[in-house]
Amino acid sequence: MTSEAQTDPPILIRGARRLAAGDAPTSFLLAGGRIAAVGTEADEAAPAGARRVDAGGLSAAPGFIDLQVNGGFGRDFTADPGAIWDVGIRLAEAGVTAFVPTIVSSPAEVAAHARATFAAGPPPGYGGAWPIGLHLEGPFLNPAKRGAHGEDHLRVPEPSLAAEWSPATGVVMATIAPELPGALALIHDLAGRGIVVAAGHSLATEDEGRAAIGAGVRYATHLFNAMPPLDHHEPGLVAALLSDRRVTVGLIADGFHVAPSVVDLVWRLAGPGRVSIVTDAMAALGMADGRYVLGDRAVEVADGTARTPDGRLAGGVLPLLESVRNLARFTGCGIAEAVAAVTTTPARLLALTDRGSLNVGGLGDLVLLSDELSVEMTFVRGRQVGP
Numbered sequence: 001m002t003s004e005a006q007t008d009p010p011i012l013i014r015g016a017r018r019l020a021a022g023d024a025p026t027s028f029l030l031a032g033g034r035i036a037a038v039g040t041e042a043d044e045a046a047p048a049g050a051r052r053v054d055a056g057g058l059s060a061a062p063g064f065i066d067l068q069v070n071g072g073f074g075r076d077f078t079a080d081p082g083a084i085w086d087v088g089i090r091l092a093e094a095g096v097t098a099f100v101p102t103i104v105s106s107p108a109e110v111a112a113h114a115r116a117t118f119a120a121g122p123p124p125g126y127g128g129a130w131p132i133g134l135h136l137e138g139p140f141l142n143p144a145k146r147g148a149h150g151e152d153h154l155r156v157p158e159p160s161l162a163a164e165w166s167p168a169t170g171v172v173m174a175t176i177a178p179e180l181p182g183a184l185a186l187i188h189d190l191a192g193r194g195i196v197v198a199a200g201h202s203l204a205t206e207d208e209g210r211a212a213i214g215a216g217v218r219y220a221t222h223l224f225n226a227m228p229p230l231d232h233h234e235p236g237l238v239a240a241l242l243s244d245r246r247v248t249v250g251l252i253a254d255g256f257h258v259a260p261s262v263v264d265l266v267w268r269l270a271g272p273g274r275v276s277i278v279t280d281a282m283a284a285l286g287m288a289d290g291r292y293v294l295g296d297r298a299v300e301v302a303d304g305t306a307r308t309p310d311g312r313l314a315g316g317v318l319p320l321l322e323s324v325r326n327l328a329r330f331t332g333c334g335i336a337e338a339v340a341a342v343t344t345t346p347a348r349l350l351a352l353t354d355r356g357s358l359n360v361g362g363l364g365d366l367v368l369l370s371d372e373l374s375v376e377m378t379f380v381r382g383r384q385v386g387p
């Protein structure tokens, strides 16, 4: 799969500043799908045939990583897992270089089909954001907090239903409601296989949340959404997840799923290292305002939200870059810190040692940003894929 990128000519990016303040402009040599050299070594090592990119005035950042993408551009991964490659191409235009396709609660065959699609790899010549592996959001969720998940598809934790799940079979994340019978044993089992286990769609108490973290939960799936609010007498799952330093919390920073002031509070508690910003993108991501029927759901897209006919939020439609901007705006943090919430932090959570930074030897996943934080160029595995 990487052989495609390795046939691409080397690229020398010159004059880009790293996002961290105060750095002098520098060079990056992308070759063999990786960051082959940085700084003067990049200039010296670039072969004569390398393509040269003048990045003067631009900032270089690691490519963005989105841990929760249900679909986009009219396609839904649960209904149509084959869409991950087409959607990946579009995501890359906006600076996303890696993502975790998320499959909502569905019959076991659906997740199996998605795993097979992922395992089969991209179409020849693929140039888009790279799916890291699947996030199975369900089916072990609390029916009382199911959100958009179909009630018929929810299950009580049952080891046999998850017997095939592992990073080797394409499952890198799983969301489970910790209070369900059998959940703790399953969390322990899945975490032991190397899956990042998340708590979500849950009515767990604080004690149940702590027990889940003890069993191996390391992530909060869209903190605050589909779980009881933080109450000072009954702190609940939110408090358990926020107060344990082992846990990274996922936030939808569109300004609607979580109020800006609460994003700011979470950032003060857990930022910058433990907050990951996700889109939770649904099929209407990237589509113009209007009414759509996507799969079996009617949604109205307007002003950065998608809502069901009765006015409930139906998933995210705000691009990841816009969410990064929001994070900086809501919290007052610097752009470099905000970008870390979609680069360093998700990479560390998923133990992706060759992504989320601009280190020599890492994958050539890089974005060039303007001072206004627009994506000027996206590189995935050393190849320019957008805009």
Ligand code: ZN
Binding pocket: 137, 147, 201, 221, 222, 226
């Ligand atoms: Zn959800």
